[in-house]
Amino acid sequence: MARPDKAAAVAEIVEQFNESAGAVLTEYRGLTVKQLQDLRRALGQNANYAVVKNTLTQLAAKEAGVEGFDDLLTGPTAIAFINGDVVEAAKGLRDFAKANPALVIKGGYVDGASMDAKEIAKLADLESREVLLGKLAGAMLASLSQAVYLLNAPLAQAARIVGALEAKAQQDPSILAGGAGAPAAAAEEAPAEEAPAEEPAEAEAAADDAAETEAPAAEAEVAEDAPAE
Known part of the structure; x- marks a missing residue:
């Protein structure tokens, strides 16, 4: 050559x-x-x-x-x-x-x-370059999706809280003014509690005591009205 x-x-x-x-x-x-x-x-x-x-x-x-x-x-x-x-x-x-x-x-x-x-x-x-890149991309996407989930979780919770507050404000506008809501009307208040009824056994005992007290007094009145012998 x-x-x-x-x-x-x-x-x-x-x-x-x-x-x-x-x-x-x-x-x-x-x-x-x-x-x-x-x-x-x-x-x-x-x-x-x-x-x-x-x-x-x-x-x-x-x-x-x-x-x-x-x-x-x-x-x-x-x-x-x-x-x-x-x-x-x-x-x-x-x-x-x-x-x-x-x-x-x-x-x-x-x-x-x-x-x-x-x-x-x-x-x-x-493994080929394409396979290795595919696995790397998959791992990165998995890590990215986890990161996005962690970042979005508090935001989602905040959105739910705001939505609940908006729904409550539509029903009761006083919440927006810092109030706790309109007071309930007096007519809507629960009725006063009635005195509890006595138990049957206690009622009978009270009636017996009253009968014993009234009986001597009645006998004394009869004795005073009776003529002397």
Whole structure:
């Protein structure tokens, strides 16, 4: 490859490193052209899978500030430059490698940090960005609804109290003037309590006492009116 062509190829790899969210380095030895096409279709918009030359990739990695690739650039090499969801791209590579053992994931460079094959596998086990954002949004909405409930509860109670006062004021306008309501009419007052009736046993005892008191007096009057013998 002529020097201008090498420079152009290095510049192209550098651009892909800079514009990608991450890059996963693989060895594709033993994969057919059809299998490589299937892999590219499986990755879709999440990654651009490109076959690269090791020497040029090494130069491009240094220029782009990508570390950890020097020891991995051996054998037939291809890089998945991730343009979409990093987790989804890692899942696609992992699933394809399970179905096609000829694809070997060597490592990667994601979010400014180098990752080995095990770390790429752990990344593939994570939930997608959409799922994680959905769960986060759900948690935030739940917390927000709880906060709204706590803030609105006193207001709702106040509204009920105001409504009750308005209804009472319509029936008795004196409440608005600070009064306790119009006094009840005298005619509407409860009748005075009558003296409780005596119990039957007490009434009989009182009658007996009165009879005993009146009897001696009557006998005395009879004695005075009787003629002397």
